Amino acid sequence: EEEPYPVFYLMHGGWSNETTYLGTPDEPNEFKNVLDHGIADGKIRPMIVVCPTYNNTSPEDSANYSLALRLTENYHNELINDLIPAVEGTYHTYAQDTSLDGLRASRDYRAFCGFSMGSVATWRTFQYCLDYFRYFMPSSGSLTTDGEYMAELVRESGRGWNDFFIFAASGTEDFSYCSFKDQIEAMADTDGFRYADNEREGNLYFLEQEGGIHSGEYAMEYFYNGLRWIWQ
Numbered sequence: 001e002e003e004p005y006p007v008f009y010l011m012h013g014g015w016s017n018e019t020t021y022l023g024t025p026d027e028p029n030e031f032k033n034v035l036d037h038g039i040a041d042g043k044i045r046p047m048i049v050v051c052p053t054y055n056n057t058s059p060e061d062s063a064n065y066s067l068a069l070r071l072t073e074n075y076h077n078e079l080i081n082d083l084i085p086a087v088e089g090t091y092h093t094y095a096q097d098t099s100l101d102g103l104r105a106s107r108d109y110r111a112f113c114g115f116s117m118g119s120v121a122t123w124r125t126f127q128y129c130l131d132y133f134r135y136f137m138p139s140s141g142s143l144t145t146d147g148e149y150m151a152e153l154v155r156e157s158g159r160g161w162n163d164f165f166i167f168a169a170s171g172t173e174d175f176s177y178c179s180f181k182d183q184i185e186a187m188a189d190t191d192g193f194r195y196a197d198n199e200r201e202g203n204l205y206f207l208e209q210e211g212g213i214h215s216g217e218y219a220m221e222y223f224y225n226g227l228r229w230i231w232q
Helices: 030-040 065-088 098-107 117-129 147-157 177-188 216-229
Strands: 007-011 048-050 111-113 135-139 164-173 205-210
Touching: 007 065, 007 117, 007 135, 030 216, 048 065, 065 098, 065 117, 111 117, 111 216, 117 135, 135 216, 147 177, 164 177, 164 216, 205 216
Parallel strands: 007 048, 007 111, 111 135, 135 164, 164 205
Antiparallel strands: none
């Protein structure tokens, strides 16, 4: 109760749900063990991990690609107005209160991450919620190849280059690799982003896994590497 914790929001991808990465208390998945060992070994900072879902009550959320895109684009409303207040009004985080001002003031200790369609949700969170998150970890799921559009989001937010960091990752054999890399390179060519492998010099880094495919195993590698990097 005396220790505040940063919060890591980890969104699933298509054909998945909120139990995909951590499992359940009775049947934990392997990434839960990865987190436990990483924290115990001092490689990952102790944190609260929240696994939300953009799914609604329809069984078509994943099979219907356009529906999934619409759900991820709208998800920021639920995230800011419902989920974050529910989590951070219950547990000891850096948010002094769950008003919008309180969430803005604690943004340095909040991250959003996702793989595949969860990566699209991460980009949408960057688009709509830059005031409430400092760290973003998208992997293997692109939003646009228009770098100027992404840079304009930064300018409209009024945030400086050193007010956020994007830790991006994908595998070279991933079917989404080319479009994802195109987006990162387009962003790096604008004045809104500075490409660097550290937060002191930039706000955008791209980790490429040679031979990595579009799978949960590689997604866990990207999450693990990103978590070793942020809040250190």
